[in-house]
Structure formats: structure tokens, C-alpha cells
Amino acid sequence: xxxxxxxxxxxxxxxxxxxxxAHGFRGTSLQDIATDAxxxxxxxxxxxxxxxxxxTELLAPVGPEFAELEGRLAGLDGExxxxxxVAGLVDLSLRFRLQVKILLQDVDALLNxxxxxxxxxxxxxxxxxxxxxxxxxxxxVWAWMAMLGIILTSAGELTLPEETLRAELTRGALRTLxxxxx
Amino acid sequence: xxxxxxxxxxxxxxxxxxxxxAHGFRGTSLQDIATDAxxxxxxxxxxxxxxxxxxTELLAPVGPEFAELEGRLAGLDGExxxxxxVAGLVDLSLRFRLQVKILLQDVDALLNxxxxxxxxxxxxxxxxxxxxxxxxxxxxVWAWMAMLGIILTSAGELTLPEETLRAELTRGALRTLxxxxx
DNA sequence: TCAAAAGCTGGCCGATCGGTCAGCTAAGGT
DNA sequence: ACCTTAGCTGACCGATCGGCCAGCTTTTGA
Numbered sequence: 276x277x278x279x280x281x282x283x284x285x286x287x288x289x290x291x292x293x294x295x296x297a298h299g300f301r302g303t304s305l306q307d308i309a310t311d312a313x314x315x316x317x318x319x320x321x322x323x324x325x326x327x328x329x330x331t332e333l334l335a336p337v338g339p340e341f342a343e344l345e346g347r348l349a350g351l352d353g354e355x356x357x358x359x360x361v362a363g364l365v366d367l368s369l370r371f372r373l374q375v376k377i378l379l380q381d382v383d384a385l386l387n388x389x390x391x392x393x394x395x396x397x398x399x400x401x402x403x404x405x406x407x408x409x410x411x412x413x414x415x416v417w418a419w420m421a422m423l424g425i426i427l428t429s430a431g432e433l434t435l436p437e438e439t440l441r442a443e444l445t446r447g448a449l450r451t452l453x454x455x456x457x
Numbered sequence: 458x459x460x461x462x463x464x465x466x467x468x469x470x471x472x473x474x475x476x477x478x479a480h481g482f483r484g485t486s487l488q489d490i491a492t493d494a495x496x497x498x499x500x501x502x503x504x505x506x507x508x509x510x511x512x513t514e515l516l517a518p519v520g521p522e523f524a525e526l527e528g529r530l531a532g533l534d535g536e537x538x539x540x541x542x543v544a545g546l547v548d549l550s551l552r553f554r555l556q557v558k559i560l561l562q563d564v565d566a567l568l569n570x571x572x573x574x575x576x577x578x579x580x581x582x583x584x585x586x587x588x589x590x591x592x593x594x595x596x597x598v599w600a601w602m603a604m605l606g607i608i609l610t611s612a613g614e615l616t617l618p619e620e621t622l623r624a625e626l627t628r629g630a631l632r633t634l635x636x637x638x639x
Numbered sequence: 640t641c642a643a644a645a646g647c648t649g650g651c652c653g654a655t656c657g658g659t660c661a662g663c664t665a666a667g668g669t
Numbered sequence: 670a671c672c673t674t675a676g677c678t679g680a681c682c683g684a685t686c687g688g689c690c691a692g693c694t695t696t697t698g699a
Contacts, residue, residue, distance in 0.1 A: 283646080299563070301483050305687065315648050320688065322646090380562070381481070450632055462676070487657065497678050502658065504676090 284322050286312045292333045296373040299380050300330060330377075331390050337374050338391045340367055348400050354454065361448045369441055466504050468494045474515045478555040481562050482512060512559075513572050519556050520573045522549055530582050536636065538585070543630045551623055 278286070290311035294303040305326055309316040323329045344363040351359050368375050446456045460468070472493035476485040487508055491498040505511045526545040533541050550557050628638045 278646080299481070299483070301481070302563075304685080306685090314646095316687090317649075317689085318647050321648090326687065381484075450635065453632065460676080465676080486655080488655090496676095498657090499659085499679075500677050503678090508657065 283312075283314065283318070287314070287319060287322060287329065288333050291329045292373045292377070295330065295333075296376045296380075300377065301381070331388070334374055334378070334388065335390050337367075337371050337378075340371070341391065345400050357452055357454060358449070361445060361452070365441060365444045365448065368444070369437060462504065465494075465496065465500070469496070469501060469504060469511065470515050473511045474555045474559070477512065477515075478558045478562075482559065483563065513570070516556055516560070516570065517572050519549075519553050519560075522553070523573065527582050534585075539634055539636060540631070543627060543634070547623060547626045547630065550626070551619060 287308060291303070291308050294307055294311060297303075298307075305316045305319055308329070309319050312319075319329070323332070344360075344367065347363065348356055348360055449456045469490060473485070473490050476489055476493060479485075480489075487498045487501055490511070491501050494501075501511070505514070526542075526549065529545065530538055530542055631638045
């Protein structure tokens with residue numbers, strides 16, 4: 276045995292999350308991951324039951340975090356809810372940049388996965404929270420979509436210091452929603 | 458012969474642009490397009506030399522439009538440039554919603570294509586135009602990325618009246634850039 | 640010391656991909 | 670009436686995909 280099981284699994288997950296984020300889930304082959312991780316394709320399928328299981332495991336830590344945000348927003352409304360939604364989404368998008376990018380790349384195919392919380396419920400909760408300041412239903416929808424887009428693009432190859440990026444993202448999102456940015 | 462050549466080509470392009478936008482370029486097979494267009498896979502390759510040629514042809518009308526916007530921005534600067542950039546990007550994203558969505562889905566793989574104008578030049582021009590109001594280089598980059606994200610999400614399945622959507626997109630982009638929205 | 644188990648691999652499988660080709664059908668010019 | 674040609678298709682090809690398996694090597698512990 277060359278490496279311990281936990282080491283190899285970690286290497287595989289590290290390679291997979293980077294390659295999936297760079298070229299998409301469908302655009303990354305098992306051989307690509309194996310080469311990057313420094314092992315054979317067969318070794319991947321020794322540690323993981325199939326390609327989908329790799330994706331499931333690297334998305335696993337995201338689910339509980341989003342569920343927690345959803346619960347946090349449940350007790351708020353109005354401007355307070357909007358500010359909490361912005362802060363929460365910015366924080367999650369920065370802590371799981373690669374995972375968020377993977378999710379939004381193949382959004383239609385990947386979104387309703389069991390390891391993620393109920394997307395429709397979270398979406399509705401966020402929409403309500405973010406639309407509190409908007410006058411029309413159209414603006415509501417748009418504000419939510421814009422927020423998603425902002426977070427998507429922030430998950431790219433930007434190499435700014437995290438604190439600078441966090442401040443910029445938060446300020447831009449609040450501006451977009453028409454909230455004061457101190 | 459069942460249909461005229463121009464009719465079949467138009468049907469194929471119509472199917473392809475919708476399917477590429479919905480499932481991505483790699484996620485759409487020639488058989489998928491053929492089934493949707495109501496012909497055989499071999500017929501696709503009678504009218505187009507290969508799969509890539511289909512993508513090239515449906516992206517063709519986008520190139521000159523972006524080049525024209527780049528030229529229009531060349532003679533402007535400051536707030537005037539930023540407002541022109543926002544208006545131009547919103548207009549293009551609305552008139553080529555499906556094409557823009559296709560481009561941004563597989564952005565890394567598709568962006569430097571011959572039928573599109575020089576992306577780096579356009580990006581630089583837009584960055585300069587949009588960053589005129591921002592203080593720091595970080596904010597510049599972010600403003601540009603946010604604009605792209607807004608346009609990306611606007612190219613989704615929203616079914617709002619085009620004029621309403623245009624107004625919302627423009628207002629949000631100007632707000633994000635810190636410009637007055639009358 | 641030595642069998643059991645863990646880690647790993649080359650080689651193979653069926654499915655599906657983009658693409659090719661010989662040939663069929665029907666429209667159009669003479 | 671006939672032949673050319675445009676439109677179209679089923680069958681097939683090589684490449685690549687995800688996944689499987691027999692078996693090898695190295696570690697482990699009784």
C-alpha cells in the first residue's frame with residue numbers, strides 16, 4: 276500500500292473539486308482526476324463507489340451550512356432578514372468557492388441532490404428575505420437572481436485577500452438591494 | 458426531399474441553441490438535436506460539417522455586436538463610459554439571451570473562438586469603463602464580475618416583459634456601480 | 640513467521656459519443 | 670420520360686466514457 280486510505284481519499288477529493296470547478300462535472304473524466312491525484316483510475320473506484328459518489332462527498336459539507344442559514348433566516352424579516360441573507364450567502368460563497376462554482380455550472384442537473392437541503396425551500400426563504408425592500412414582484416425576482424450571479428462570479432479565479440473580497444461582495448449586494456452600506 | 462435546405466438548417470439551429478442553453482454544449486448530443494429538430498443525426502452532418510460548426514453558426518451574430526459595443530466605448534470615459542457599457546451589455550444580453558447563457562456556461566472552453574471578437578480587449582475596455590467610479594482595483598474587478606453575473610442570471614428562464622426586465626437590469630447595474638438611477 | 644487484509648493496478652466490458660459512407664427518395668431541369 | 674442532383678437516412682466506425690474484476694504488492698497483527 277502506497278498511501279493510507281484517508282490520505283489517498285483526501286488527494287482524490289482535492290483533485291476532483293479543483294477539476295470539477297475548472298471544467299465542470301461532465302467535462303472531467305475519472306482518468307483526469309486519477310492523473311491529477313497521482314493514482315490509477317481503478318484506484319478511484321476502490322475508494323469511491325462511482326464518479327457520482329466523489330461529487331456527493333465533496334458537496335457534503337455544504338448541505339448542513341445552507342440548512343443552518345435557512346434556519347437562521349426563518350426567525351427574521353424585513354431589512355434585518357435581507358442583511359442576514361446577504362451576510363450568510365457571501366460567507367458561504369467564500370468558504371465554499373469551488374463547491375458553489377461546481378453547483379452553479381451544472382445547476383439544472385446537480386441542484387436537487389439528496390446531500391443538499393431542499394433547494395426550493397431555501398430559495399423561497401431567501402427570496403422573501405431579499406425582496407423585503409423591493410416594490411414590485413419583478414424586482415424581487417431580479418434581486419434574488421442578481422445575488423446568485425454575484426456569488427457565482429465571486430467563486431471564480433479571483434485571488435484577492437478574502438477579507439477585501441468579503442467586504443466588496445457585501446457592499447455590492449447591499450447596494451443592489453438598495454440598503455445602506457455604512 | 459422533405460424540407461428546403463434553409464428550413465432544415467433553421468430548425469436545427471433553433472433546436473441547438475435551446476438545447477445548448479438548457480444542458481450545455483457538452484451535455485447536448487447530436488442525437489438530442491436531431492430528435493428535437495425532427496430529423497436524423499446524419500442529416501445534421503449533411504447540413505453542418507460537425508457539431509462545432511453548429512455552435513459557430515449560432516454564435517456568429519453575436520461577434521459583430523460585441524465588437525460594435527467595444528468600438529462605441531472606445532470614444533468615451535468616466536461616468537459616460539460606464540453608463541454606455543451598462544446600456545450596451547444589458548441590451549446585448551437581452552437580445553442574445555440563449556447565446557450569452559451558452560457562452561457563460563462553458564466560459565473557459567468556449568470563450569476564445571474565432572467567430573467572437575478579441576475577448577481580452579473587450580474585457581479590458583469594459584473594465585476601464587465600469588471602474589471609472591470605483592476607488593480601488595479590487596472594486597474594479599468586482600464590479601466587472603458582478604456585471605457579468607447579473608447578465609448571466611438574466612439570461613435564464615425569466616419570462617418578464619422585455620422592457621420591464623431591461624429597466625430592472627439597468628437600474629440594478631447602475632446601483633451596483635454607485636451611479637444615480639433617476 | 641505467515642496468513643489475512645488493505646491498497647492498488649492493468650486490462651477488459653458495454654454504452655455512448657462525434658463522425659463517415661453507400662445508397663435511397665423525390666424534386667427539377669431538359 | 671429521364672437523368673441529375675439535393676435532401677436525407679440506416680448502418681457502421683474508432684475513440685472515449687464510467688465501471689468491473691482478477692490478481693499483484695505491501696502492511697499488519699496474532
